[in-house]
Amino acid sequence: MASPPLSEPAKPHALLIPYPAQGHVNPFLKLAKALHARGFHVTFVHTEYNHGRLLRARGAGAFDVAGAEGLRFETIPDGLPPSGLDATQDIWALCEATRRTGPAAVRALVERLDRTDGVPPVSCVVADGAMGYAVHVAKEMGLPAYLFFTHSACGFVAYLNFDQLVMRGYVPFKDESxxxxxxxxxxxxxxxGMLPGARLRDLPTFIRTTDPDDTMLTIIIKQCELDAPVADGILLNTFDDLERRALDATRARLPNTFTVGPLGPDVYPPSYLPSLTSSLWRDDERCAAWLDGSGFGAASVVYVNFGSITVVTSEQMDEFAWGLAASGCPFLWVVRPDMVRDGGAAGSGWALPEGFAEAVGARGLTVGWCDQEAVLEHPATGGxxxxxxxxxxxxxxxxxxPLLCWPFFSEQVTNARYACVEWGVGLEMPRDVGRAQVEAAVRELMAADDGRGAAARRRAAEWKEKAKAAVAPGGSSRDNLERFVQEIASRAAASAKSGRVL
Known part of the structure; x- marks a missing residue:
């Protein structure tokens, strides 16, 4: 059963601080909705850069949602030079800049909110694991603080062992060979906690460096060794049945770890603030109509999307295009405006190859961005x-x-390995894939016979039921979410009673 709304005098105020990349902002907004639905006042923090992107993509109405009283949006600087690009910022530079400039910005924001009429004082902070500096700021100000790591538990276990990889001499690599x-x-x-038989190549790609002072390696070790142990608790967007081995290892080091996933409409009322989105690109509204009217049959369409950060060359895009065309399968392909970067230029103007549209005809749709959850939930989508x-x-x-896995960087390689080996829902493609391999892999994934694609489809159906059970009443993630809600409410009340230093 969901927690009842909290009474107004005791209403806690949660400050949510996601890392400013699309893949981190999305689950944070879902958590914000879940807390708000349970009676919390929620302040959601965007960087000034992302705030500008949201306004350009969706207009002023992006933050003006009926029924969202008590859910407010604020901004902080990210520490990087101003930019008007509608593109994901450099991850390395962004991690360094936010860690350097973020503490003062968060402290100033908390102080300003505490002076704002009609807004209850901030009573707890939930920060992204990649924004772990906020935990120390919160503690200095007498506030309970939690870290929400938005990646997988298996990825998190790998990150928790980065210091050991250095101490044991595995990392940094000796040389380029x-x-x-x-x-x-x-x-x-x-x-x-890792998958049996795990290799260095199955760990997040930030270990692949010859520099002992590598920015990402250093920051991740700080997040795990200096930030996470100070937090009052850890949140992970996963569920116990899916990653039990990794979660057991995580809880051995960080006992107060909450699995609250998969965060989505099953975790909070499905109709709650449906129009409030965190997408930094405007969704192409043709997708639903195309899937509805495709006439291709159930589970026949391949959905292709490499996320919000992956960048590829024009040559790679051409290979994927012709591989999809040759597969004969209908497909919906998301090509972000900033996805192709040749010679260091973002949005280099890649266009579909000559003759591609004629070869594909009506069985292919290419868009700039879409509502991914809606596409995946559509009965026509089969891979x-x-x-x-x-x-x-x-x-x-x-x-x-089921998944056809082409990981790009970070813990994506870890997720892909688990999807293929542990969960049985994925088929792996080589990094240097050509059109013939794309064609063969798509055909195998979508085949209706008893091959590997059909086996992955059966396993995916089984995991779907387990995911639904985790967030249903009495499920592990639903119970964890309610326990988290009650814990932060009680900690916030205790903090308010004892007073804190501003």
């Missing part, structure tokens, strides 16, 4: 060619759609 000489196949069977970011992986499991 380690990228190609088989070193990436080195087993890491000592790493508790997902994906980069295996965690949101995409979890949403495919939730919809019961």
């Amino acid at each position: 380690c990228f190609t000489n088989g070193y990436l196949d080195t087993p890491v069977d000592w790493m508790g 997902f060619l994906s980069h295996c970011g965690w949101n995409s992986t979890l949403e495919s499991l939730r919809a019961g759609v």
Whole structure:
């Protein structure tokens, strides 16, 4: 049973601070809706850059939603030079800049909110794991603080062991030859919580560096060794049945870990604030109509989307295009405006190859962005060619759609390995894939016979039911969410009673 709305005098005020990338903002907004529906006042923090992108994509109404009283949006700077681009910022530069400039910005925001008429004082902070500096600010101000790591538990276990990879001499790599000489196949069977048989190549790609002072390696170790242990608790957007081994290892180090996923309409009332979205690109509204009227049959369409960060060359895009065309399968392909970067230029003007439209005809639709959950939930969608970011992986499991895995970076390679080996829902494609391999892989995924694609489809259907059970009343994630709500409410009340230093 959901927690009852909290009484107005005791109404806690949760400050939510996501890392400013699409894949982090999405689950944070779902958490914001869940807390708001349970009687919390919620302040959701965008960076000034992303706030501007949302306004350009959706207009002033992006933050003006009927029924959203008590859910407000604020901004902080990200520490990078101003930019008017509608593109994902450089991850390395963004991580360094937010960690350097964020503490002062968050402190100033809390102080300003506490002076704002009609707004209850901030009573707890929920920050992204990649914005872990906020935990220390909150503690200095006498506030309860939690970290929400928006990636998989298996990815999180790998990150928790980055310090050991350094101490044991695996990382940094000795020289550039380690990228190609088989070193990436080195087993890491000592790493508790990981998939049996895990290798260096199955760990997040931030270990692939020869620099002992690598920015991402250093920051991730700080997040896990300095930030996470200070937090009052850890949230993960996953569920117990899916990642039990990794979660057992995580809870051995961080006992107060809540699994609250898959966050979505089953976790809060389905009709609650339906128009409030965090998409930094405008959805193409043709998708639903095309799927509805396609006439291709149930589970026949391949959905292709490499997420909000992946960048590829024009040559790679051409190979995917012709591979999709040759497969004979209907497809819906998302090509972001900033997805193709040749020579360092964003949005280099890649166009569909000459003759492609004629070869594909009405069985293909290419769009700039879409409502991914709606596409995956549509009965016509039968397979997902994906980069295996965690949101995409979890949403495919939730919809019961098998995966064709083409990971790009970070823990996407870890998710892809688990999808193919542990969960049985994925088929793996090589990194340097050509059109013939794309064609063959799509055909195999979508085949109706008893091959690997059909087996992945059956396993995906099983995981769909387990995901639904996790967020249903009495499910592990639903219970964890309610426990988290009650814990932060009680901590907030205790903090308010004792007073805090501003």
